[in-house]
Amino acid sequence: MTFSQQKTISITIDDVPNTANYEKDHFRPILLNILDSLKIPFTIFINEDKIYKTAWLDKNKELLETWVKNEHAIIANHTYSHSRYSEVGFESFIKDIEKGDSLTKVYASKYNKVVKYFRFPFNDMGNDSLQHIQIREYLKSKNYTIAPFTVESSDWMFDTVYQYYLSAGDTVKAKTIGQQYVDKTIELLNFYEKIAIEIYQRPIKHIYLCHDNAINADYLAEIISRLKQADYSIVSFEESLKDPIYKQKDTYYKKWGISWLYRYMDTQEERVKWMKLEPDISKIETLYNQINK
Structure with a gap:
């Protein structure tokens, strides 16, 4: 099978x-409304415990259903409570997976x-090869496909700093x-x-990982506009997974959530x-750490 050299990327939202x-x-799903207006495919990774994090249970359930029913959305599990596999262990983690899609399904x-x-919270697939293999076998038995990504930009750090400045009324710094x-x-x-061009000698079907947060509600549309200006087509997650790079063996057996482009490399040295x-x-890391002291 041959793939065109057109540049593509999928948008996935944790x-x-x-x-x-x-x-x-005020109970307006701003990010969802923007995505819907752009008429692009996207995939959402759901933590159902968020439904119970505010007093508005019925409204929150309606919000989840609104995301799920959107014609452009692919629906996926991100565990119930965003637990970290390497910390909670196998038995606790699979319970969180199973609890994580009861309402979603x-x-x-x-x-x-x-x-x-x-998709693993923190993209943490375990401390070692044993944990990695154990959870892979479990997910396969449940007909789950592990969701990879190639690109992420620590939007959660930018969002924390962004919201900090907004809360302080400093819209100039927030905009910056x-x-x-x-x-x-x-x-x-x-x-x-x-990296992809050097290793695979062609553009690959990239997968972007970001989050349902305030900074994306305000700036993801601009990112998508910039992507289109750079001749990227926004394609579905399923379309990206057709790229043969995602059929490679993941050789990375640590807990850190690195890009799959790194996971497919043969050695840690590479x-x-x-x-x-x-x-x-480092600039956004410094601001994030200052805010979270």
């Missing part, structure tokens, strides 16, 4: 639904959808952080594209070589 933002935004069935993808997030995302995508060349995000 930690859906953000019920705290929903309440703050009801809504998915209502709209003739199937929940067949799973928002623009830095857009620019850094494109810079990181260009870096991972460079990973480290490329990681040292990554675009610098």
